[in-house]
Amino acid sequence: MISSFDEFYYFALMNQQTLALLKKDILLEFRQKHTFYGILLYIAATIFVIYLSLPESPDAQIWNSLFWVIQLFVCVNAVAKSFLQESKGRMLYFYSIANPAQFIFGKLIFNVLLMLLMSLISLCLFFVFLDNPLSNVFQFAGIVILGGMGISLVFTLMSAIAAKAQQNAALIAILGFPVILPQLLLLMKLSKVAFGEVFREGALFQLAGLTLLMDILVIVLAVILFPFLWKD
């Protein structure tokens, strides 16, 4: 009886502390606006470079692949710092007040939120600079949300791994790209539906469900594996 109550209490606490950690990350983002604006500027500059380097508005295929490649690089830049910014002393402090599942949950949620914001901003910028070849904008926005989630989840864990190694910034890309590649191919395929391509009956939900399943897999793996990265 007591043990089940304890477990319940533990989980309630877990939510509370996860929220506290999430709040801390968001507050930190607001306090250190330069990093946030840095990523925004990164997105704007990249898309502007693409705009200048292409002769005219690209066709749907190229638009699609450019969009997803940009998402990948934005994510590396946005999510990379999530573990690198934590100093050793601060990690020790978190270690004493929270358990690893709470900590990684907080980070995952924060990075997903950050990435969603960035994806939607870059989508708007794509519309402004590179036209709009989409036949169904809302469908594509939905796929972007799904994809942004998946990419940021993977790179959060990669960032946690790379933070443990020495030359970390470059390592994130090396570790993350091969892992994210299948998901990215899946997303490119999936997003063709928003360009008016007709899919086989049920194939759309199959692909979307598959992406969602991969996300769940990443979350489960992160919660299982993070405790081993956490203790030093």
Place this chain on the structure above:
Amino acid sequence: MVNKIWWKILSFLLLVYTIVAGFLLPVPRLNILNETIRNLYFHVCMWMGMMVLFAISFYHSVKYLRHQNFRSDIASSSYAALGSFFGILGYATGFLWVNVTWVTDQGQSIGSVLKEPKLIGAAIALLIYGAYFVLRGSFTDIDKRARVSAVYNIFAFAMLFPSIWIIPRLVGSLHPGAPGSDSGNPALDRTDLDSTMRMIFYPAIIGWTLLGVWIATLKIRLELIKNKNIINE
């Protein structure tokens, strides 16, 4: 089982059988493939062996995280190295095969060959294990290296396998059994294969895989001797 000798003898006998029977027994005469169909006994087995070796590497990584035994770390990295080596051999044997079938007889461009889903799968696997070794190289602390690389190994392996199952069903393929060809299964379909060839193919898979495990155990023993001063048992 690993220390027993019988499976090494078995591996040797199976490989002798594979090479002798594989080159001498009759094979179906197929258009384009012709005699190169014998490459099945080598090329496909490399791929299978690679997957088994990566799976063993994954198993040792899990074991390391559970018991923090340095031996498991050495085992996991050795099996990963051997798996990558098999992957490269798979590419090499595949390259020979491509040269005389897809490129010359089917007139495929190099670009379409490289976008082959199974090549993408193998490339992802090699990139992942390349990253794994880069990660290992970036640590000076041995315990930390073992722990973090085990975490990456487990994560990457768990992400790799769904992708190997998904991608072939997503992209058109030149390999036999792809969507669009007569059989619907993009993985290996055993009904596709001639019965004489199956008699050599299955033993060949076992033989090559056992050889891979054998080489890996030798590598592990070598590493253990090199690191004798760290292991205190």
